[in-house]
Amino acid sequence: MTVSNILRGPETANGSNDPKTKRYHAVLLAAAYILFVACVIVSIAASQFAASSERARTHAEFQQQARGIQNLIQERLQAHVNALLGAQGLFAAGTRIDRPSWSSFVRGLTAHGRYPALTSMAYLENITASQRPLFEQIVRADTSLNPGGYPQFAVRPEGARDRSVVITYLEPEAGREDLLGFDLAYSHLALLDDVRDKGELASLGRLAVSRIGREYLLVLPLYRSGAPQDTVPERRSAFIGYAAETLSPAQLFQDRTNLPLAEMQDVFLELKDVQGEVIFQESDLMGIGVDVNDSNRFTEDFPLHAGGLSWVLTVSVPDTFGLTPALQKEPLLVLLGGLAFSLLIFALLYEAANARHRAMILAGKMTGELGKFQLAVKYASNHIIITDPDGKILYTNPSTERITGYTRTEIIGQTARIWGGRMPPEYYRRLWQIIKKERKPFDGELTNRRKDGTEYEAVVHISPILDRSGQLYGFVGIEEDITQQKVLERARSEFVSLASHQLRTPLTAIRLTLETLRSGVVGSLAEAQQEMISRAAEYAVRMADTIHTMLTVSRVETGTLSIVRDSVSLASMFEDLRREQEPVFSRKHQQVTLNCPSDLSIRTDAKVLWEILSNLVSNAIAYTPDGGLITMRAAAEGNRVCIEVADTGYGIPSGEQERIFQKFFRATNAMQKKTSGTGLGLYLVRSLTTLLGGEIAFTSVEHQGTTFTIHLSLNPPFHEQEHSDR
């Protein structure tokens, strides 16, 4: 299994790009949408159904009630027709009906109240022009009902006519006397003849007489009793006149309390004859017209037949008929309720689908990330453990088993003491102080023991694990087995040590020989010989210096240079430096200035600081022309000390300033002035300054001079990690 497979593994299994997860999410969302649409459709359908079923119910109710009206009106109309038929019967029974008989007949009808719309009934006598004068005389003299007779009676309008149909008896007479004598043949002759010939009841329409202009006149022909009436000529021959009845249409609809529509709102009633002429119209809508074709109304037409009459009754009400306000709103409520329910269902499903999807993605991501971390920890070559705040081991990776030799089951629940405890108690005390009390990471090196008893050396990093509230959850400890590294380091260190020893022994012999020769102990030398011996001694010193520098570099790089801090007086160190270099200063006529408070001292490693400063001073001497000025300054700056070594020398070319701390680097102008440098001096100076916890900087102008500035802490903390030899 490759690393990429390992890292990809968990993600493809659980990651957010899993097509299954996506498909599932899409299906859930689609289901939510479909369900929503279905719910909306069902809501609308339910609303429609509620509306239509309600409408069907109320419409049926309306029809029933309207039919009730029809029946009642039909009944009332029929009653009027019956009254006329009764009159026809009256005339058929006797040869001659006189005025009192007519009056009592009509009063008999009205007395029962069965004909509420019946306003009056008349007998119309058919007379020829020749009969007219006699007829007028007889009527004027008729005192059978009215003691005074009818002296004013005359057939009207005046003028000669072949035939007249004259209102002869009228009941009631009161208030209608002026109708007596009116000749209907004057205006309706053709219609009257038609009625006579057919033998059927007919309406003459509105009476042209002003006072009762709103009344209808129904007429029925009367024939002589006993005469045959089967054919038109027979009927003409038997014809004697008409029974007439004035009918007020409004009276047909009177007495509303008896009508089934009494409680209807906005009811519209209309009566038309076959020609479409409106006979009667009644509306609650105070003169506002009603469109009976309006789809928001229930409208029903009923034919009315009575005798020869054929009328049409129209009943119309708003379609809210029979609905209470609550019932009217029912379909809307059903729709709104359904929509609300649909939305709720959709929102729930949508949220559920999304929440599930988000959870799946998150879970996938987390599992993926966790998987990566687990794998990283599992395959790490370092020994990694996680402990609780008391150091009890909760987790361990395979490298821990490999390094310590203990198995997982032996490790879990134990503390690191099973392989540790090889260091002085002080070491562990400090470790716990840092990680538990100060809650800071601890770095260190220690020796542990494997299960088989062999020891190993390790670099250890322990970090406290804090939860979000800052509570200590436990620790993560990472150890690297550096036993092999240490063995190599020691071998290298020993090699350098031995090599330098082997170089130094002959050098010692050479230097001692030259010194002995110069001292004259073994005989005096000629001046030329003395000179040569001196030069040889200088080379020997330079070689010793080079060996020393190289060895120091090696020790810094292998970490075998130990720092031993002590109180160091800078003023006296400056003095020592000047004293050591005094012969060179004199030879080059260089002026040395020391500027340091006599009481300024710092806690540092005197040997290392000496190494740093003597290198800087040697450089200043070497790269400053004869007669130049060299200044050493030191001053406290807060909790640090600033040490400067300045010269008035050749300076460092600006293009090379970045490289001067590099190992083996030498400035071009420096190589021209002094060929013997190793290029290790400033590299060593910076390495040693860093080792002391300090910083080094410089400013330099070519042909004017260079100033090196070192900042060191006055009192470095005691527990600062320091390199140590083993």
Added chain:
Amino acid sequence: MNKNILIAEDEEFIANLYKLNLERHGVDVDIVADGAAAIEAVDVRQPDVLLLDLLMPNKDGYQVLEHIRQKGYTFPVIILTNLSQDIDRRKCEDLGVKGYLVKSDLTVEELWTKLSVLL
């Protein structure tokens, strides 16, 4: 009576050069060529100063120092060696030496400066 200085140094030529130069300052110098001989010599007669090399055949300088500590001798010891590791320096300081000098970096005159203060 002249002060007595014992040099324990396996390089005979070097030992003799030290002896030659130091005796000019009016001290007596004896030489032993290995650690065992040095132990024998100090047991016979304790020197005023012991100049002790570290790398020597037949017991090294550390063994000599250990012997001196065990015997409770109080004469000052100056390590004169070409080993310059901090670990060697520290070990010797722990064993109570009065000086630790690197031979190749040192002139006889410088040695005498350090030595004379102990006499």
